Amino acid sequence: MAMPTPVNGQITDAVTQANVKVLGDAPAMAMGSIFQSLAHSTGILYENAVGSQQQLAVAAQASTNQGVIQIYSIDTMAGAVGTSKIANSDTASTMMSLVTALKAGQGVS
Numbered sequence: 001m002a003m004p005t006p007v008n009g010q011i012t013d014a015v016t017q018a019n020v021k022v023l024g025d026a027p028a029m030a031m032g033s034i035f036q037s038l039a040h041s042t043g044i045l046y047e048n049a050v051g052s053q054q055q056l057a058v059a060a061q062a063s064t065n066q067g068v069i070q071i072y073s074i075d076t077m078a079g080a081v082g083t084s085k086i087a088n089s090d091t092a093s094t095m096m097s098l099v100t101a102l103k104a105g106q107g108v109s
Contacts, residue, residue, distance in 0.1 A: 086092075
C-alpha cells in the first residue's frame with residue numbers, strides 16, 4: 001500500500017493491482033501477437049506455393065500438348081519438306097531428258 005494520501009487506501013490498491021495486471025499480461029499479449037503474425041505469414045507462404053504449383057502444372061500441360069502436336073506432325077512435315085525440295089529442284093526436267101534419251105535409244109536399235 002502507498003504512503004498515507006488523501007485518497008482511500010483501497011482505491012490506490014485497486015489502481016496499483018490493475019497496473020500490475022497490465023504489466024503482467026504484456027508479455028503474453030506480445031507473444032500472442034507474434035504467433036498471429038507468424039501464422040498469417042505461414043498461410044501466405046503456402047498460398048504462394050500452391051499458386052506456383054498450379055502455374056507450373058499449366059505450363060507442363062501446355063508443353064506436353066505442344067510436344068504431342070509435334071510428334072503427330074512429323075510424317076506430315078517430312079512429306080511437306082520432301083515435296084518442297086523436289087518442287088524446287090530440276091529433277092523433273094532431268095527425268096524428262098532421261099526418258100527422251102531412252103526412247104531415242106530404243107528406236108535406233
